[in-house]
Amino acid sequence: MKIDGTIVFQENWVAINAKNESGKRAYRYIINEGSSRSSKTISLMDCYDLYARSKNNKRLTVWRDTKTDCKKTVLNDLLKHHKRTSRYKLDYVFNKTESILTYNTDSTFEIHGTDDEETVHGLEQDAAWLNEPYKISRDTFDQIDQRTSDFIFIDWNPKKAHWIEDLKKDPRSIVIHSTFKDNPFCPPEQRMKILGYQTVNKTEAYRVLKNEAYQYDTAANILNLEPRAVRELERCKLNELKKSGNEFKWDVYGLGMKAENPNRILNFKEIPDIEYLKLVAPEYYGTDWGAVDPMGVISVKYYDGALYVHQINYKSENNIRESLTETERKQIENHQEGLIVWLFNKWGVDKSRPNICDNNRISKIVALRNSGYDYAVECRKWKGSIIDGIDLLNGLTVYFTSSSTDLKYEQENYQRKVDRYGIVMDEPEDKDNHLIDPLRYVAQFLQSEGVIRIAA
Numbered sequence: 001m002k003i004d005g006t007i008v009f010q011e012n013w014v015a016i017n018a019k020n021e022s023g024k025r026a027y028r029y030i031i032n033e034g035s036s037r038s039s040k041t042i043s044l045m046d047c048y049d050l051y052a053r054s055k056n057n058k059r060l061t062v063w064r065d066t067k068t069d070c071k072k073t074v075l076n077d078l079l080k081h082h083k084r085t086s087r088y089k090l091d092y093v094f095n096k097t098e099s100i101l102t103y104n105t106d107s108t109f110e111i112h113g114t115d116d117e118e119t120v121h122g123l124e125q126d127a128a129w130l131n132e133p134y135k136i137s138r139d140t141f142d143q144i145d146q147r148t149s150d151f152i153f154i155d156w157n158p159k160k161a162h163w164i165e166d167l168k169k170d171p172r173s174i175v176i177h178s179t180f181k182d183n184p185f186c187p188p189e190q191r192m193k194i195l196g197y198q199t200v201n202k203t204e205a206y207r208v209l210k211n212e213a214y215q216y217d218t219a220a221n222i223l224n225l226e227p228r229a230v231r232e233l234e235r236c237k238l239n240e241l242k243k244s245g246n247e248f249k250w251d252v253y254g255l256g257m258k259a260e261n262p263n264r265i266l267n268f269k270e271i272p273d274i275e276y277l278k279l280v281a282p283e284y285y286g287t288d289w290g291a292v293d294p295m296g297v298i299s300v301k302y303y304d305g306a307l308y309v310h311q312i313n314y315k316s317e318n319n320i321r322e323s324l325t326e327t328e329r330k331q332i333e334n335h336q337e338g339l340i341v342w343l344f345n346k347w348g349v350d351k352s353r354p355n356i357c358d359n360n361r362i363s364k365i366v367a368l369r370n371s372g373y374d375y376a377v378e379c380r381k382w383k384g385s386i387i388d389g390i391d392l393l394n395g396l397t398v399y400f401t402s403s404s405t406d407l408k409y410e411q412e413n414y415q416r417k418v419d420r421y422g423i424v425m426d427e428p429e430d431k432d433n434h435l436i437d438p439l440r441y442v443a444q445f446l447q448s449e450g451v452i453r454i455a456a
Contacts, residue, residue, distance in 0.1 A: 004085070006185070008032070008178045009043035015174050016047060016151060025151065029173040031164060032155040034256030036194060037186045038178035040155040044129055045078050047153075051127070052107035053091060059125040060109050063144065065135040067113030071099055074131050075111045114140045121322050129153035137294065138163040138405065139315055158258040161412030163405060165258075179256050197250040198236050205233040263415040263424055265390060266436070268309075268398040270408065276310050276401045279303060284446070285355035286438025289364060291317045294406070296434035297347070300442045302451055306397040309439055311404035312347050340364050341371040349373070356441040379441040387426050389440035392447060398439075407435045 018026035032040045048060050064070035082088040092103040099111035114120050114136050120143050128148045130136060133156065141163065145152060154164060168175055180186050180194050200206055205225055206213040214237070216223075218230045225233070239245035251259035281303040288296040297313040315323075317339065324332070332342045349355065351372045357365050359378035368376035400407050413432040417425040446452045 005043055005046050006039040006183050008039045008176065008182055009046050011176050012043055012047050012153075013050070015176065016051065018174075027172055027174045028151055029167055029170060030151060030153050031168060031173055031175045032153070032178065033158050033164075033175060034178035034182075035180050036157060036253045037180040037183055037190050038256065039183035039185065040178060041074070041077060041131065042081060042185075044131075044153050044155055045074075045081055048109055048127070048129065049082075049087065052101070052103045052109050053105060055107055056105045058105075058107040058127065058150075060107065060127045060129070061112050061123065061125045062110070062129040062131055063112050063114055063133070063136070064131050065113065065133070066115045067099070067111065070111045070113050070131070075099055078109075114144075117318060117322060120144060123147060124149070126150045127152070129155075132156050133164075134160065134162065137314070138166075139319060141167075157252055157256060159252040160261065161258075161409045163409065166405065177256060179254065194254050195235065196239050196242075196244040197246045197254050198232075198239060199245040199247050199250060200233065200236045200240060202247065202250055203232050203236050204229045261413070261415055263418065264412065265414050265416060265428055266393060266398075266411040268400050268407075268411045270402055271308070271399045273310070273401045273403050276301070276308050276399075279308055281308070283350060283353050284442050285312075285349055285353060286442040287355060287357040288434050288438045288441075289317075289358050289361040290434060294434040295320075296406075296438050297349075298404075298407070298435055298438050298442070299349075300439065302446055306399060307393075307439070307443060308399045308401075309404065309407060310401045311407045311435060312349075313343070314406040314434065338367065341367055341373075344368065344373065345371075351375070354445065356438065356445045358437065358441070377445075379445070386428065386440070389444050390428060392443050392452070393440060396443065396452070404435075407439075410434070410436050 012030060012032065015027050015030045020026045032044065034040060048062070052058060052060055062070060062074050064073065079088065079094075082090075092101045092109075094101050101109040103109075110125075112119055112123070120140055124147045126148070127150050128144050130141065130144070130153070133141070133154065154167070156162070156164060158164075167173060180191060200213050203213065205216065208223075208225070209216055213233060216233065218225075218234050218237075221230055236245065248259050248262055251257045279301050281301040284300045284302070286296075286298045286300060290296065294314045294316055297311075299310045299312055301308040320343070321339065332339055351374065354375040354377065355368070355373060356379050357368075357376055359365075359380045362378065365376050365378055398411075400411070410432045414436055415429055415432075417427050417429050419425060443452065
């Protein structure tokens with residue numbers, strides 16, 4: 001079958017079939033990153049379709065954080081694309097109920113969501129595709145990864161910190177970068193929308209003229225700039241006049257680059273784990289309960305005006321239960337206080353030190369106290385307002401250990417709310433905070449105890 005694709009499709013198809021010197025698959029992780037409308041998604045659809053048509057008995061899965069979302073986005077776009085290219089139901093049967101395409105080769109193209117934990121932990125596939133996995137945790141990715149035999153696609157716009165940045169360092173990874181300019185099929189209106197984000201200081205002319213570019217008379221063009229550079233400068237001056245210019249949006253959606261979020265709240269510093277372990281200072285704990293969302297558990301030391309933080313857990317209770325061995329299940333069944341106490345014992349949490357816990361699960365705090373964790377307390381007494389806690393953290397130097405990868409991502413992505421008029425509010429968004437919240441609890445507890453003596 002002939003595919004009328006972009007250069008992005010070609011580079012991905014080559015990556016799928018590339019071999020190393022030993023004749024084995026060269027790349028396991030094929031990471032597509034770049035701007036909006038660069039043809040990443042359509043190109044991977046075409047790669048999957050061609051792979052399913054040319055290979056027998058291959059199971060190809062695509063994942064988003066929910067199956068409903070995956071159907072509304074990937075599946076909907078896939079069916080439209082196949083109808084547009086005269087491929088709809090050509091040599092495959094479409095099961096609408098299960099959202100599965102079954103080809104004449106007995107290969108399948110399947111739609112899934114990571115909200116179905118049984119599927120994540122039980123389904124095996126030859127290839128997996130994580131489409132815009134911003135809400136998919138590293139733990140969930142690991143579960144999919146260990147059940148995938150051939151290769152994994154990932155496509156995303158690097159608009160926020162993510163575990164994908166760590167995956168890119170794997171020697172079996174290849175990163176394919178693309179922008180909307182690589183897609184000749186990009187609809188004109190969407191192309192114009194993206195170009196509308198570009199600012200004057202992101203132009204070719206600005207690299208030459210610097211601040212003088214804002215006053216440069218493009219009509220006179222006394223420096224004989226190239227016509228293309230003149231048109232770009234004129235367009236960007238108009239963007240700023242219309243107030244559509246936005247450096248963050250241009251970097252992310254135009255250039256497909258990770259950019260500093262202007263609404264970011266926190267800025268912590270990374271240290272080696274050994275530095276935390278060697279630090280002689282009293283240790284405190286913070287806990288944010290989570291059955292479905294991550295259960296954030298941290299240990300914290302305070303020394304010489306700075307907080308030192310180490311991540312203990314980021315898995316949800318449900319994920320933890322599913323990953324237990326049969327022996328561990330029996331241990332918990334025989335333990336009168338259940339999973340939570342068993343976990344805190346396993347993690348080596350010091351019973352003699354304060355553990356400041358979210359107050360939405362009082363029964364769990366009681367269970368800890370009944371098992372000797374006398375200093376497990378609810379955060380209500382010291383919680384204060386969220387804004388007070390954030391101001392307190394921003395008034396301190398905060399270090400986190402290198403292994404605390406989820407804390408690293410949270411502090412980079414934690415941002416303030418923006419109202420419908422585009423006004424940035426003081427209050428943070430209620431997400432990316434499963435480790436930030438318990439850190440806030442501990443900091444406010446230490447302030448209430450007089451350990452931290454700066455004003456909130």
